[in-house]
Amino acid sequence: MENGSFSTGDTELDRAVRLWLRFDKNPKTVSMVQDLVKDGAVETLKKYFSSRMEFGTAGLRAAMGPGIACMNDLTIIQTTQGFCRYLEKSFSDLKERGVVIGYDARAHPPSGGSSKHFARLAAAVFISQGVPVHLFSDITPTPFVPFTVSHLGLCAGIMVTASHNPKQDNGYKVYWENGAQIVSPHDKEISKAIEENLEPWPESWSTEAALKNPLLKDPYQDIHTEYFKAIQKHCHHRDINKTSKVKIVHTSVHGVGHAFVQSAFKAFELNPPYAVEEQKDPDPEFPTVKYPNPEEGEGVLTLSFALAEREGATVVLANDPDADRLAIAEKQENGQWRVFTGNELGALLGWWMFRCWKQQTSDASVVKNLYMLSSTVSSKILRAIALKEGFHFEETLTGFKWMGNRARDLLDQGKTVLFAFEEAIGYMCSPCVLDKDGVSGAAIAAEMISYLATENISLSQQLTSVYTEYGYHMSKNSYFICHNQDVIRSLFERLRNHDGQKNSYPTECGRFPISAIRDLTTGYDSSQPDKKAVLPVSSSSQMITFTFSNGGVATMRTSGTEPKIKYYTELCTAPGNSDVAYLKKELDELVDAIIENFFEPQKNKLQPKPE
Template sequence: MDTGLSSTGDNQLDQAVRQWLQYDKNPKTASLVQDLVKKGAVDELKKCFSSRMEFGTAGLRAAMGPGISCMNELTIIQTTQGFCRYLEQSFENLKERGVVIGYDARAHPPSGGDSKRFASLAAAVFISREIPVYLFSDITPTPFVPFTVSHMSLCAGIMVTASHNPKQDNGYKVYWENGAQIVSPHDKGIAKAIDENLAPWPESWNTEEALRSSLLKDPFQEIHTEYFKTIQKHCHHREINKSSGVKIVHTSVHGVGHSFVQAAFKAFDLHPPYAVEEQKDPDPEFPTVKYPNPEEGEGVLTLSFALADKEEASVVLANDPDADRLAVAEKQESGQWQVFTGNELGALLGWWIFSCWKKQTTDAEAVKKVHMLSSTVSSKILRAIAVKEGFHFEETLTGFKWMGNRAKEILDRGNTVLFAFEEAIGYMCSSSVLDKDGVSAAAIAGEMISYLATKNTSLSQQLTTIYIEYGYHLSKNSYFICHDQNVIRSLFERLRNFSGQESYPTECGRFSIAAVRDLTTGYDSNQPNHKAILPTSRSSQMITFTFSNGGVATMRTSGTEPKIKYYTELCAAPGNSDVTHLKKELDDLVNAIVENFFEPVKNKLQPKPE
């Protein structure tokens, strides 16, 4: 086919476009590419074809559109062909066990991008190789996929979702046979297999045939029943739940969560939460919010607050669009709403889950087999609770892929993993899902709220009680937006060569630095051989500074967004209740970090939008 690009002198681009038009059977994406060719829009074509989406431990996440740099039907087929080949090499019994595929409600009409269609194409690829596929017949929360992998002993799981990303994005999230997200070296092996299987197989486009195949099964009803039966085991106060008069509002932010959270509350014998009508049903346009991410705080919760005020509800729960995260807000006596940070909610849920476990355990030695986890950029509050209560606490690298895999290792040794969390409002309240789960977290939070209401205690009052007993842990996190990799690299290289080659800063303004850990290079000044214990990765930037005043600050790049994130926490000793002083000390520390560590490149960074 003549693409009309031969005159540009870019043979590589010309070849990429030719191959695309040869492979692509989606009329919308093929037409978009042909239109760009006719217009001679070389820059646009380069954006679509210069580099393939990189398959990593988080799978894929990108805008929907034409070309190898976007999520579309052809790239879904190519990705699944590679993943299928890799699974065939990894499992002798793949044809007996099979895989599960779930999807959210995202759609992108201009390019024909659609999560359900993507999931059907992925199913067609596996069925063409005679591999059983458990394809959900309807949208599900992301946690249903890892639950299904574990519950049905499958080889792998795929969830088609971009979680809380902007509406034009979609993603492809992968789980291994252990029910956790993949970690290295699987990502590299899958990426290699994708590159070796780019030409669509004869039956990969044939979704009609695949959907009629006896190899295709719908696990929706069984998993729906089993999931809620499983999380019911974490309900400890049915009588209180029935009698508590507390009113709760829930929003699914135009995502999949509404019916599943309603079912979770029913499983816990809780009064159903009031649903935010305008955001209750899935809508890929996300019309009422700028960003469909409850982590962004009050802007996403405006309609929830209005409904709560109308119904005289005291608490708001919010899921992100694929319902694997949970945000919580509570109305204060002042009439203002407090949106809890991910760390504060982690403290509350960790305290609650351990308290419930403790009440039903008579064996004093059992606590020695109890574990809790959090990511290294999250609050150290669980560590403080563990020190006092006698259970084990571990920190992992950022992301639930690390916590999920580590939890599985701990469970396989016959131990108990009660809880894991990350500050980005992700909570694993049950080891039956080795990933963050906003549905079970919503029900367990609902029960905690109901229990506290019978004691005339609010969430914020309980949080203060936790801090007084285990030590205040105040955190302040934010980010800068940066699209220039050279700027990001120069910022981190400056920190590694602060006062000469291979020298980290020893102070930041008036704050003295006691220790440095660099998980990009593998350096840790706290270790005898200066080698970090946690895994390192040169493909991402991450440095942690521990300060003499009990402060901890981590700077890192995001794996899915053009951001430099910073996380700070001030950990005080139990009994220290001078919150005003602690807050000022943390504010001063954050200001010093921004001034001393970000200043040289600050004019090239965009601050977090208000």
């Protein structure tokens, strides 16, 4: 086997494995592959070697392990070599400006992979080509990378993280010179460049030499200072913060967030939040949670609630492991905890950001230069606030890459982008980071909570006030798990070829008539005069939005990073109409009808969201 004299009976597979064993210098992954060959584990080898991880607009995300389908030393080097070549082509001043690289605390001992090690390998690749690298010397929240790109005027940024994915996963997230995540066509061009640079360059493995190279700089201290200085522009009630008696619990769910959220509270002169001891230090095993994702709600927050009960705290803040998302829960009068949905927090933070802006602004006419953004699957509450208050609301495609890039365009036109959010608990409360940011979000939310406490108003009460003033917006979102691409394809194709007729969509869903359909996979939009969608179209992902005659909106889409078919629904009332019971009943029935009519034929091939 040492000389490549093995055969699995699959020529393509053999070639891929031989190439791997020739290129890989990590003894752990080499030995894993050699053992699989020795054992004749063809199916497992196919899993690792049949297709390379796809480099998309979210970069890479996959399990750590051997082979081209996984995150490991070799695939990190190959990816970075391709990215480096693409940047050289895109920026004539790359060697003057350089790049930034950050990482979280993930690790996978069996394959020797860790975020820190991957970040160092990526740094070695750039340094071998004479490119200056700002490599953080310690773990950082994801928002620090886009902040550094903008603050230092760099060509690009890389964050090694899998965010809230299961512990075996890792990822490679890429930011462009504008401080936002990359969008097409960069992903396709980078992908092409990776394929053209698969053989490791001699110095790509030389992390020790790279760490001593004068081209390597550590931005940690400077960025720590500058970031907290930048977010203080959004601190409007320092006097209230200083004297606030509100007790808040914070969990970083074994991720990077603890120290940074403590610093953000300090920057706002808020009392430090109580930290959940068992979860405050980074731990790649995530020992206390099944999924390290605060979006999953109560299961992730059990320890936070217990600490809050002990300390008499009324609010819990939670970050995901790379601290770019924020979840909030509040103790209700009946003693139960309410975990707010991403859309409800979007309503509260949107209201708060506008209120603070209005108080700081003497010239009301500048409201016409003000913008808020949210993704197309998020609540339309910001649109309702914008209609009443006179600022602009814009909808983008799903994902902060779209909101970040649109925010940059607007900022370049001299507009003010006050707030952006997506329902997956992602909030951009400051344009100093053109991405979701759970660190600044935590401090800004804590200031809002402290202010409301002086008026004796809870978050739940304030949310009711927002909905009373601008119209109740009720959402119901969930997902099915599906690993089979053919099943996913046939489910969506059935919706496009309704009753067996090509390019004809359903006109009703149970008792609910459909008034408009937008398909951002094919570019069809029945509400446009030319039937062409206005938002960008992507044939590589599935996404159809149905608008119903009762004003309800439902979107079905595939996830870019997980094996899920997600659905998002919303119904709303006019301002002043508070018939919440009717709204809830109508929405529940609409969701039941969607599951029965749109998912049912494939239901036995789908797994429901785990409880």
